Amino acid sequence: MTDCPPPEALLAGYPDSMAALAERLRTIVRETVPDAIERVRVGWRVIGYNVPAGRRTPFVAWVMAERVHVHLGFPHGVLLRDPARVLGGAGETKRARWFTFSSPDAIHAYLVAAYLREAVAIAREPSLGHLVRHLDLDTTSPRPGRSGWDDARGPAR
Numbered sequence: 001m002t003d004c005p006p007p008e009a010l011l012a013g014y015p016d017s018m019a020a021l022a023e024r025l026r027t028i029v030r031e032t033v034p035d036a037i038e039r040v041r042v043g044w045r046v047i048g049y050n051v052p053a054g055r056r057t058p059f060v061a062w063v064m065a066e067r068v069h070v071h072l073g074f075p076h077g078v079l080l081r082d083p084a085r086v087l088g089g090a091g092e093t094k095r096a097r098w099f100t101f102s103s104p105d106a107i108h109a110y111l112v113a114a115y116l117r118e119a120v121a122i123a124r125e126p127s128l129g130h131l132v133r134h135l136d137l138d139t140t141s142p143r144p145g146r147s148g149w150d151d152a153r154g155p156a157r
Helices: 007-011 016-032 109-123 128-134
Strands: 037-041 046-050 059-065 070-074 097-101
Touching (some): 007 037, 016 037, 016 046, 016 059, 016 070, 016 109
Antiparallel strands (some): 037 046, 046 059, 059 070, 070 097
8 A cells, every 4th residue: 555645634725614624524433433444545535434344444434525515425325324314425326425514513423423333334244245236226226124215215204
């Protein structure tokens, strides 16, 4: 692996308010998942998080700053329960889902932590690779093991 710049170097190129939001999200990730491995993914311009899972270290989340907002994303977010539909990405990507924050008041640490814990649990499942490869990840399809899923409308309201 090549040397990666520190997250602070990546965030230095963004407005102070967005860098502060990203730092807040980094803190929530570190507090919620203390064993997460944090590194900058230079090509993607994100701060990525992997978690130990036996001999694997699956990619579980990212923090991505932009000029007007910051995302906390999940590469396999389609597998997360999202009954209130607070995650973005449905209809835009097959698998990834994310929060988008533009102010510190919008970050509810307890909610973000709950999604992080579920993402980590999914990532640590030994069958994750098999599940992701074999699921039809179209959000209108039923998802195994998720109650309250309606074929026609997605999550039951």
